[in-house]
Amino acid sequence: MPARSVRLLMLAAAALVLVVALGIRALSDGALEQHSGTALYASMVYAGVLFLWPRLGPLPAGAVAVGFCWLVEFFQLTGIPAALSARSLLARLALGVQFDPTDLAWYPVGVVPLVALHWLLRARSRAARGASSLPDRKPSTERS
Template sequence: MLRPWLAVPVVLACGLGVRAFTGGDFAKYAGVALYATLIYALVAFWLRPLPAALVATGFSWAIEFFQLTGIPADLSARSTLAHLVLGSTFNAPDLVWYVVGAALGVVIVQARGGRPIWGRDLRERP
């Protein structure tokens, strides 16, 4: 079982690995889905699964729509980190894949009986 402090780096490594070692549409959309899973992992310790999925989806959508302003593209041209976090261009199908990624987080939590796979549910009292 993964510990809480490993959840984010593991999901991040999976996303970067998919992008580095695969190609085409699979790499793009798996990376997009794992982005939302990463956001889910960040908030799932404080929220129940459905609210965490809604926050992850909403945050991911906000970043995607922010790309319509051109600001992320400008920042991405100057910084690899900005490119990884903000992306550069709006792509409507990404909106669906963010839902898939957040749902993946929910499925993992529900498969473990409501407890995050990456560690103890911090909402539980010791």
């Protein structure tokens, strides 16, 4: 798939994930809101990684996405994200407020299904390209 198509698809995917996350936030509270928000944040990061590097494979993209999420989570231990979040809703959404070790486990929950889907789609695409690149063979009418 061309890089431009991947980028457009990732923008659409990130927008869809955002709508789902905001919908859950509007309709629910407590643990469902917290944990689904964490997993969906990681899903958006995965889409962002593929937007930036559209040719990246599923495993490297997943590793970068989860690694980034973990870095942001540990960055919260510094207090800088909390200070920025007090001044900006965007900073609050992007960086969070306080460290929660449970989030470290929820980030892969948002990324692993996308890695699996990416892997499956990539394999199907390669199989389709491989089948279409085979020369057309007509049945032989000659007898040996």
